[in-house]
Amino acid sequence: MNPIKVGLLGIGTVGGGTFQVLRRNQEEIRGRAGRGIEIAMVADLDVERARSIVGDACTVVGDAREVIANPEIDIVVELIGGYGIARTLVLDAIKAGKHVVTANKALLAVHGSEIFAAAREQGVMVAFEAAVAGGIPIIKALREGLTANRIEWIAGIINGTTNFILSEMRSKGLDFGTVLKEAQRLGYAEADPTFDIEGVDAAHKATIMSAIAFGIPVQFDQAHVEGITALQATDIKYAEQLGYRIKLLGIARRRENGIELRVHPTLIPAGRLIANVEGAMNAVLVQADAVGTTLYYGKGAGAEPTASAVIADLVDITRLATADPDHRVPHLAFQPDAMNDTPILPMDQVQTAFYLRLRVADQAGVLSSITTILAEHEISIDAVLQRESAEGESQTDLIILTHDTREGRMREALARMQALPTVLAPIVKLRKEELA
Amino acid sequence: MNPIKVGLLGIGTVGGGTFQVLRRNQEEIRGRAGRGIEIAMVADLDVERARSIVGDACTVVGDAREVIANPEIDIVVELIGGYGIARTLVLDAIKAGKHVVTANKALLAVHGSEIFAAAREQGVMVAFEAAVAGGIPIIKALREGLTANRIEWIAGIINGTTNFILSEMRSKGLDFGTVLKEAQRLGYAEADPTFDIEGVDAAHKATIMSAIAFGIPVQFDQAHVEGITALQATDIKYAEQLGYRIKLLGIARRRENGIELRVHPTLIPAGRLIANVEGAMNAVLVQADAVGTTLYYGKGAGAEPTASAVIADLVDITRLATADPDHRVPHLAFQPDAMNDTPILPMDQVQTAFYLRLRVADQAGVLSSITTILAEHEISIDAVLQRESAEGESQTDLIILTHDTREGRMREALARMQALPTVLAPIVKLRKEELA
CATH class of the missing domain: 3.30.70.260 (ACT domain)
Incomplete structure (x- = not known):
């Protein structure tokens, strides 16, 4: 059988990782998927750099629209990021009948409803395992693994930068500013770390998980977002004396009158497994009625961990492409007609x-x-x-x-x-x- | 669309849990699966007890062969356990063209090759998420979530009874015999705990994971199996002084010349997340080349946690039933022609x-x-x-x-x-x- 053909939009860290892992493990992956997965085309503004990564293995173009227009491409992988051009390209790819894989949590948390509606109309899939908690297969766990359950709450350490900073503040007794500089030097924080330290990135991910858990639309604008910039070493110390650790948690919780959706620094009992997730690692704790508590732990970022999730999506699409569209895994876990309008509660x-x-x-x-x-x-x-x-x-x-x-x-x-x-x-x- | 019809063979703890969860969460599950899942028939030797559980909701029979012979049944769920009659019934169900869901690790670890071959021949699926680590979706994670990876090793706390005993021995300084009695009194150990405390149950599960991770057939007879009966409180104490905890681990590890497959009490550094998994909880640590380390934690047994896994399998089958059989998730992660004969290494x-x-x-x-x-x-x-x-x-x-x-x-x-x-x-x- 012919390999399924993939077009990559953007070949930075994650794109490069995806290309490398697909090449290195191609036999392993074909053995599992039953069909080869081939990156046939790459679009990147920096054509030279893109070519230096992929060599002669595939066509490189500067204009992403060429990938979308290519009838040979079955799946478009969007790794550009942001809400701007990425949104247009994803919608165009869907209109062109392509399945889409994306790691873009910001795009989905803000424009997810529009994108998923377009995909349903065209009968294509939009997969986004890489958008939440990097390589941890948490979307799959929530959407498929726990499908029997009424999910009660999710609490996740879903931003590695802030968890690294909090771990360092605690273990070394340093203040936020000092540790942030260290994190930037080590590459755990970006030059402009605003989205991470202000909790926005975690809120994007929590928003996506809230939709999957509770059958509600993605509503990033309803999320309470509070970062760690105001956190003082003193409070970490006092918390420890009282038997608690402070973590930046993304929380989505079902209450009788609505859903809580919030990101903020949180004291958690030091004995909980999730309180002991240190450094840049991620973990998501899920409480569900039948299974009870489960926890998923791993690397939430980085080239190859994220590539691991992107490729899992490629394989899933390869499998489900032949299934009756009504029986594919729904984008937000629930079938469109089973979504509900439970409100997200105001913070008060x-x-x-x-x-x-x-x-x-x-x-x-x-x-x-x-x-x-x-x-x-x-x-x-x-x-x-x-x-x-x-x-x-x-x-x-x-x-x-x-x-x-x-x-x-x-x-x-x-x-x-x-x-x-x-x-x-x-x-x-x-x-x-x-x-x- | 008509609900998919399920026949249950055996309605003990897990069967009862499956029935309850399917009923309690039927709307939630239909909303996700896009199709109702109905237990239409139950077979149990104790017809009276079975009827007291299911009421008038479905037909109850004493002979499992009636379920298999019923052309209306799409999926047979085997919850009888053991290698004897369960093997015959599973093979008969496959021959009758039914998909099969089972929680029976013993059966799969010993007779898996025969069963999967029969299923392939008939074009039906055999799903077994519940066979390893109860409600934790570890089979799905290994087989689908980490599909991009070359898996290097798996180390799991996959038997709740022994982890409960070890946790108690450490925290209370008690010896094995005393704690075993306590565990039996609390229902964490069975009246005949041999399979658990001798490591056999963990070895069944490790055998299944080794096949999925490395593309080899299930080979329980090649596993090294060592339980915790000989473990002394003294060694737990000395290990602690040296910075280690003792856990019964099921380990499957790729080496250059073959696969290590072994269950034995193991010292692990006390700081590792998995070393802090206490009581009857399970956890599986997976090391893979792209994603790095991931860990999956939750309840490894019990009526509803196991039911959670059984129902996830029912939904997966509902989805994949319409997919091209060559593109379904392969039983052991790899397509039959991509399996390999890497040997399991002798313990020496x-x-x-x-x-x-x-x-x-x-x-x-x-x-x-x-x-x-x-x-x-x-x-x-x-x-x-x-x-x-x-x-x-x-x-x-x-x-x-x-x-x-x-x-x-x-x-x-x-x-x-x-x-x-x-x-x-x-x-x-x-x-x-x-x-x-």
Whole structure:
């Protein structure tokens, strides 16, 4: 049987990795897929560089539209990134009847509904295992492996840059700025790290997972996005004393009245497996009604880990191309007519526990005035850590862990606590999840 | 579209769980699969009990052959277990043109080749996600998610009973016999726990994974099988002092001259994620060339976790039933003509590091005579832990960690050490893996 023909749009890190792995493991892959997979054409603005990577193995062009126009190409792999030209090319490829593989989480989190609708209309597949958690087959696990389950929540360390930074901050006691520079030097953070450290990248991925888990459309604009730039080494230390680690989690959780979709630094019990995921590694924890807790761990980025996911998609498409379109794996796990409109909850209605750090005057009655406010807002306290004030100092740190409450309630209580004359600095507020 | 019709052979724990989950989540599952999945017929020797579980929802019969003979049944789910009648029924179902789903690792590890050949001949699928690591979608991950990779090794905690026992022995310092009784009382170990504690169950699962990973036939008879019955609390304690945990691992590893396939108690560095998998939980660590290390964690047994895997298989079959048979996911990951005959290595040729505990006379020259023997067999030493002998005692424990060596070489060295007059008791030998 003829190999299936693939056109690559963009041959940077992931494109290069895909080309290398397909070549190195071609026999292995053909042995599994039952059909060869051939990169027949590559488009890249930098034609010279592209040619230096692929040699004479395939045609190189500067204009991606040539790949899309080529009737011999069965699958287009979009590795350009961003929402701009990538969106146009993906939609054009779909219109031309090509199946599409993409690693572009930003594009899918923002324009996924439009893209999936176009694909359904044309009867083609859009596959995106590489868009979430790199080489970890988490899309496949959620969409197929756990298909029997009602998924309750997903909590993921899905951005390697921020997990590397948090791991270093904790193990070395360094502050955010110092570690960020180290991460940039080591290549774990980009020159412009905004999307990573502000939580946007994690939110793109959490958005995609929320759609697959709960049968809702991708709605990145409804996600609460909070990064790690404001996180202080002090809080990592206090959290550790209380038995917690701080991780940037992407969380999608089903509640009675809607879906929580949020990315923020989160305290998790140090004994949980996911609390021990260090460095640039990713992990996704899934709670589902039948299977219980499962966890998926691996490299979330890099040339070959991401290529591993891209190629898995190529093989899946090769298999399912011959299946009745109505029986292929649906893009967002659920058949279009089985999607629902459960709302994503506004942040005020989200339920979590909290870690609060208050800089307070070291005098009688302070703890009582604060706990009274919490009680009046029906927020119950889990633990209090009162630091001895240093010799000659008249102020100290008061750390409070609460039980679960609504964010809106906490906001009101915080405003009142902040107004107390004995509270001497802006209160630090972090969320806490037991993940059990 | 009509629901796909399923016949259940055996409705014990897993069968009951499958029935419950399919009913509870039927809307969710239909929404994903695009087609309803209906248990239309159940066969169980205990017709009364079966009827008390399924009520009027479907036909109950006492003879499994009635299910197989029913032309309305599309998929037969075998949940009887064992190699006997289960083998006959699975082969008969295949001959009758039914797809088969089974959770029966023993059957597949021993008779897999015969069963898969029969299925290919009939153009039907045999799916067995539930046979390895319960609800964790590890078969799907290995066979589809990592399809781009050359898999280097797999190391799994794939038996919950033994992991529960080892966790308890470590955390409570108790001996094997005491903990086994506790495990039986809590339902984590069966009345006859032989298959679990002797490593047979783990070896069945490791055998199935070895075939999928390396494109070789299932060869349970070639597996090295060693359980935890001889393991002493003392060694768990010494291992901990040296920075290791002891886990019963199922290992399948590619070497230049063949495949290692073995189950035995193994020291692993305490910092590894898999070393922290506690209680009855399962986890599988996979090392592959493109993606690097990935880990899959979850419940390896129980009614609903296993049902989760059974139902995922039912949905997969529903999807792939309409696909060209040559493009379905191959039973053992590789297409039949791409399988290879790489041999499984005899244990003498297997390479691991070792933990040795020697009861020795507390006198000059003992350590030297032992290290000389190791040196003469080209076994290099990683660490030595020499216990102070207790007050008035003339003997002590000597613990040695070695670097990687061949098992055959170690056997020769051990025979010579054992013969030394200063070695006062049988030497305890455990294998150690860095898993990195």
